[in-house]
Amino acid sequence: MRRSRLATAVACVLLAGACASPTETAGDTGPVMVGLIVTTSGPLAAYGQQWLAGFHAGLSYATGDTGTVNGHKVEVTEVDDTADPAKAVSAAKDLIGKGARIIGGSIASGVAVQVAPIAAQNKVLNLSGPAATDAITGINRYTFRSGRQTLQDLATTQAMVGDTTGKKILVFAQDNTFGQANLAAVKANPRGAVVSGILVPVSAVDFTPFAAQAAVVKPDLLSVAWAGNTAPAMWQALKQQGALDHTTVVTGLDLRASYPTLADVASRLTLAAHYFAEATTNPVNQAMIAAVTAGGGQVDLFTADGFVAALMLVHAVQASPDNVDKQITALEGWRFDAPKGRQTIRAADHAMLQPMFHARFTNHGGTLVPSAVRALSADETAPPVVAMKQ
Structure with missing residues (x-):
């Protein structure tokens, strides 16, 4: 299954410490192409669907529904990998070949460890999904977690x-x-x-x-x-x-x-x-729950991870729409408010420190x-x- 969506983005994430100065030159307002390789069919389908619901809620929250980050539209393409590493690798290569400068979304650990090297080989940012294997932490400088690890x-x-x-x-x-x-x-x-x-x-x-x-x-x-x-x-x-x-x-x-x-x-x-809706009552969690339920969904185990991935995406694009080194620098050490509470991306190995x-x-x-x-x-x-x- 493949479906494309036009997502939204804006100049300042509505979170403490999330604002960044534009780095692109005046008039440079080309789109930012993002490829999400997520399991949406098979035994793990529910996990992928939760992550995607959180991602779109997070992108809407972080962007104020304006459709741009510093003038750049964020174009998101979603591909179902069916939790098959070979399909995921093929999809990653295809998306990058078509211009995606940011990929992400791995649900299964077996997929995550195969997709991460593709990001490094092609020097694109990889916002991995809820795959829990510890092997993703420190696997390469291009790969970041959106969830916890084992x-x-x-x-x-x-x-x-x-x-x-x-x-x-x-x-x-x-x-x-x-x-x-x-x-x-x-x-x-x-x-x-x-x-x-x-x-x-x-x-x-x-x-x-x-x-x-x-x-x-x-x-x-x-x-x-x-x-x-x-x-x-x-x-x-x-x-x-x-x-x-x-x-x-x-x-x-x-x-x-x-x-x-x-x-x-x-x-x-x-x-x-790891997460459940009743675990916290902070404003970010309440905003996520409201957004997901308004769309007819229900917040679940990995919804918050998808939401976090969207916040990371917007923060990275604020630093640069296409310079991966600037995106990495922006994310390393970043502290932000998330549905679970205060989270930090550890600069040394990109572990996602979280409650x-x-x-x-x-x-x-x-x-x-x-x-x-x-x-x-x-x-x-x-x-x-x-x-x-x-």
């Missing part, structure tokens, strides 16, 4: 569970880049625990044998890392096999459509939350709703600095 999830989890010395931790995850990164992160930061993992093939449809393996381990802490529409069947299998009994179960808060499927296990879950949340489900009239137990600051969840690779 080590920030891990820091949130560790803050929730406390001392794990001498305990058994089992990571139950999909055997893909996302799941492998989660297992690797926990093994690299065991904090005195004995860590093991069960990686489930992405093609699996019967999760009973894997859930049975988890039950045999009898871990003190079961950490579940899962994405996509197979989550309900996975949770049901873990429950039926007794893998959730007599253990602390920690997982990341997923999209809203999954909440009803967790009714039988919700009380057993400790949630490491994270400890949450739990509460039942309101038969409907599961997440509520924040604790907000962790950007400093508390900051990943270690890594050396920039390119």
Whole structure:
């Protein structure tokens, strides 16, 4: 699927510290072509659709609906990569060949690590999507995150569970880049625990044998890392096999459509939350919610990441519509107000420092709703600095 939209932009982002002086010469008002390579079909489609909804809301917010950044129209082309790295790479090359000077939007971690080198090879700005793999941080100077990374999830989890010395931790995850990164992160930061993992093939449809393996381990802490529409069947299998009994179960808060499927296990879950609408009440979050709902949508897990990407885009274009070095300089070290709160792009490796949340489900009239137990600051969840690779 491919669809083009004319998006809007204006001379000053409505955020603290976001204004920049025009760098282009008088009369230079050509368009800025942006290519978004986003998963909008298949098992991860909902994540991509959320990100895009947030992006367009953020672009509207940051630009006051005027259609320009320093006189430049922002022309956005969206391409569905179906979470296929080969399709994403082909789309990136095609978009760049047609004049896109900024790309972004990777939803799947396996896609993100393949698209990032294309940006470096062609010297274009890459605003990666919510793909969580730690490998994106510091992968090259042209690539920036719009969302969090696995080590920030891990820091949130560790803050929730406390001392794990001498305990058994089992990571139950999909055997893909996302799941492998989660297992690797926990093994690299065991904090005195004995860590093991069960990686489930992405093609699996019967999760009973894997859930049975988890039950045999009898871990003190079961950490579940899962994405996509197979989550309900996975949770049901873990429950039926007794893998959730007599253990602390920690997982990341997923999209809203999954909440009803967790009714039988919700009380057993400790949630490491990246974002949910009820987590904050700051003005930027309220503006995003209003914009998305006005368009008939609903704010969800990755809506804020798309919103942030749009803010980054406008800030970069304010520095220059076509000089990638000036765009990079503008983004490095940038601090801004986002739906989650104050965020900072770390200059050394482009990690996105941001608040994270400890949450739990509460039942309101038969409907599961997440509520924040604790907000962790950007400093508390900051990943270690890594050396920039390119």
